[in-house]
Amino acid sequence: MSFAAHSGPSDWTGLPQTAPGFRPSTHKSASSVEKDYFQPRRDHCGHRATRGAWWSRRSKRPFTLLLSCVLLALCVSVPESALGKLIIDLRNPNRGKMPIAIPDFVSGSSGGISGNALADVLRNDLYLSGLFHVVQAPSDNSTPIDRPDFDRWAQAGVHAVVLAHFETRGDQLVLEARLYDVPMRRLEMGKRLTGRVVDHRLMIHRFGERVMEAITGVQGCFSCKIAFAGQTESREIFAMDYDGKNLGQLTRARTIVLSPDWSPDGRSIIFTGYGNGRPDLWSLDVATGRLQVVSSRPGLNASGRYSPRGDAIAVSLTFNGIPKIFLITPHGDIIKRLTDGRGNDISPTWSPDGASIAYVSDQAGSPQIYAIGVQGGEATRLTLDTNYNTDPDWSPQGDTLAFTARMNGRFQICTIRTDGTDFRVLTTQGSNQEPAWSPDGRMIAFSSTRRGRREIFVMDASGEIQVPVSGIAGKAPAWSPRN
């Protein structure tokens, strides 16, 4: 199979290009280009067939009912799209894992990068999401990726399969990957990605994000990076891919650095650093490495967190007395003081809509998690279980807080709904701190001492899968936006 043999996207899929929703797009990043050559039809005319607990057809939303009538004619003309799409219903607590096969990517050129290594990137992404059972699949170089052997995959019991072909041309990689719906025997989503060979992991992570979007309705975040405070001899800010690859040191501060937080645009990282002998709030320009002091008020300038829009930073300051949560601009000017009372207030986290902040206060004697509206008002206490609850992190969906609770003398990562119900303990081994939700809410990064030294782990949102990723000692993980 040669890419040159294809004159256009419609040749690859054998499906009409006029399908509703077809939308060629070019990714904005300079490092690689991503093109949709096929966008599946939506479930406008979907049957409400169900195929087991996890495998249900998405129920129609009211507005799509209206659309259904409008698009009925189109659906009739393309009968294979008249059935619901492949889906994992994230709202269904009883869903199982979707079995998926990702055979080795098929190479169209000799030598160089291995198809198994490329497939492993995607296998690991989908495994860590906690939503898939990645089935071992033998490689098959004989079947073209546009003509999958559905009988074989159906026999293997998988519900989805990803087939991919790639070619290297000098330092360029051209990757064509397709997600198939096995029971319905049709193409669900396909991408053609071009980029530098050295960026192959990023290209595949991006495809994985689209797989997540196609199947769960929420784009994945496998292209995100995680920054953290190194605990090696040089205590510096480091960053790595979310899966631990491409580790790099970002600062040369030669001092204690704490609590990194990535700006929503990905351009800067704020952290607390002792470069001037005091805990000041610093900002690092990720591209240039330039450091700038954001707040160096007397006392603490600690636990800075960007607002979801990046136009404010919530931070704990003590220049005025005991630690209190303030809102400051990204340049360090005070917008307002948010909390008062006699407690030590620290570790703010923004609700995804930017309207509320949860934080730690010991005003009732022991550290507990409270929430307050950014416009002011009364703080409400959210945690009641255990007597030491810290490090809150508000989930991107807005309905859950992850936090650290002390249990039997150790720390464990827990979650609680924002109404104070549904308390869950996600970790049990070693001491675990500083949970940080991934931008899609599917994963939580945290630090753990379960293997001795403190290092960064990633787990799926249920805590079922927990893997070390940082390679070096570190703490205080913070996710970047998608790359």
Next chain:
Amino acid sequence: MPLRYLTQGLIIALAVAAVVLGGCTRKQVKLPGPGVPGPGLNAPRTSGPLLEQELQTVQANLKPVNFDYDRFTLTPEAQAALQYNAEILKRAPQVAVLIEGHCDERGTDEYNLALGERRARAVADYLTSLGVPNRLSTVSYGSELPLDPGHNEAAWAQNRRAQLRVSQ
């Protein structure tokens, strides 16, 4: 009176010696290890820079201040140690005192920063109430700089502390 001239001459001589011997480089002294006995206080002067050795003497004689777990209130032992330290500092009013607040590892990092700050401030407030004339400032290191890296009760007790560091 001859005694008065003698005293004045001594002060001038000491001041000159101070400038020659180290008063011109105002670096912060390295701290001796905990529990290292100092050579004892010589008659300290109340103005002008101290000799490097005098500064080290002051530093070495300051007692550590320890705290109960997850608390920043001063225990009777901590108050006694600070009263002792205040007597030393009053006799060297020209030195600046940086009060470091530290915590043990049994707290989470950011909350420990707040706790360390409160410990340092509790010490600063108490020293002020005792009439210490020195310039006081505070810094919290949370649990980032344990004195004893061990993971046991003895190490934790030592690490929950406020440390006074003097400089010119």
